[in-house]
Amino acid sequence: MSPIVPSPRAPQRADTSALVPSGRGSAPDAGTLREAGGTQHAESAAPAVERWYEAVRRWYEDGLGWETDRGRPPALPTGVRFDVLELPAAAGRAVLRRFGRTGPVAVAQGRMLLLVAAGSAEELPALLDWLEWGGIALDLVGIGAGGRITAPAPHGAPGPCQPGAAFWLRPPEPPRGTDLFLPALAGFGSRGGDAPDLVRLVDMAATECHRVRLRRSRVRPPADRPPNQPLACS
Structure with missing residues (x-):
């Protein structure tokens, strides 16, 4: 039996009243979020969505010390506090079943985002x-310096309902000092092996990406064969 993926751990300040840990501003209330979700006219929903985005930015900047941009929705630059390994969600779920200890993990648009040490x-x-x-198509992508990802909504806080919106599966926690304890190479971005091992994580991610690719290739008919043509039997 495969091991069970640990339940997502909420940050120490997971309730919506603490979207802004510093106390500057507050989380959007339920009425604001319903309005942002489209139950009111577009002209009245726009300010509510902007207030939500601003609350999200403050949660990251004041609560976690992470830089954000002014996009709609906000984005988190990579290569500063962390990099990202992006892979198909199906492969990512298999990785989490086998690799219990990771850094923060998010899901967006059918892709899984594993936060790893910057660099x-x-x-x-x-x-x-x-x-x-090397040389094998894996659909495993590294996003580093100069990149960005859409900022997932703070864990436990409802947000505007949008298809494919990013969300935290394993949310970040308020930092302990300057350490994020992200997967890293030995002696690179870690303190004497405190962080999860990046080599094992990458090897496992590559394995699962390859398995997903093989499964997909088995269920898709060849491009040069008509969809209704029966398969040849030996």
Whole structure:
């Protein structure tokens, strides 16, 4: 039997009243969120959505010390506090079943986002080569310096309902000092091995991405065969 993925751990301040841990501003109330979700006219919903986005930005900046941009929705730059390994959600779920201890994990648009130590994305191609995954199409992407991801809604706080909206599966916790304890190479971005091992995580992610690709290739008919043509039997 496969091990069960641990339930997502809520941050220490997971309730919606603490969207802004510093006390500056407050979380949007239920009425505001319903309005933002489209139950009112578009002209009245727009300010509510903007208030929600501003609350999200303050939650990240004041509560976690993470930089955000002014986009709609807000985005988190990569390569500053963390990098991201992006892979198909099906592969990511398998990784989480096998790799219990990770950094924060988010899901968006059918993709899983694993937060890893800053600088890891740059190391990914060489690391895959070293693990003998080089040259294989894996659909495993590293997002590092100069990149960004959509900021998932704070864990436990309802937000405007949008298809494919990013959300935290394993949310970040308020930092203890400057440490995020993200998966990292030994001696790189970690304190004497405190962080989860990046090499094991990448190897497992590559394995699961390859398995997903193989499964998909088995259920798709060849491009040069008409959909209704029966398969040849030996």
